[in-house]
Amino acid sequence: MKPDLKAIFKQIEKVQEELEKVQAELEKKTVTEEAGGGMVKVTANGKREIIKIEIDKEVVNPDDVEMLEDLLVAAVNKALQSADKMINEEIAKATSGLLPGLGGLPFGFPGFKA
Numbered sequence: 001m002k003p004d005l006k007a008i009f010k011q012i013e014k015v016q017e018e019l020e021k022v023q024a025e026l027e028k029k030t031v032t033e034e035a036g037g038g039m040v041k042v043t044a045n046g047k048r049e050i051i052k053i054e055i056d057k058e059v060v061n062p063d064d065v066e067m068l069e070d071l072l073v074a075a076v077n078k079a080l081q082s083a084d085k086m087i088n089e090e091i092a093k094a095t096s097g098l099l100p101g102l103g104g105l106p107f108g109f110p111g112f113k114a
Helices: 005-028 065-095
Strands: 030-035 040-045 050-055
Touching: 005 040, 005 065, 030 065, 040 065, 050 065
Parallel strands: none
Antiparallel strands: 030 040, 040 050
């Protein structure tokens, strides 16, 4: 029995449409992570862009710039990891059941981790 190519292509189109919707929605969604007990907060969106950084005045010390740099790196990395998780969860929700055998996740989507 030959696979129904028309049905397969319809499913692929449907997945593509769903992914476009998800991408548009993810641009509006954000995650915020912190480091140093909340002294540094970083907000990222679903496009993996850093859109806001908040730094508590107490952590700004000209004699210890290295600590602030470390806190910024930690908070940015946490925010990007949370953004990746959010992206993958939204993609999984949108594509579940659309392409059986692929686990609901499209390969090659930015932020996708196997």
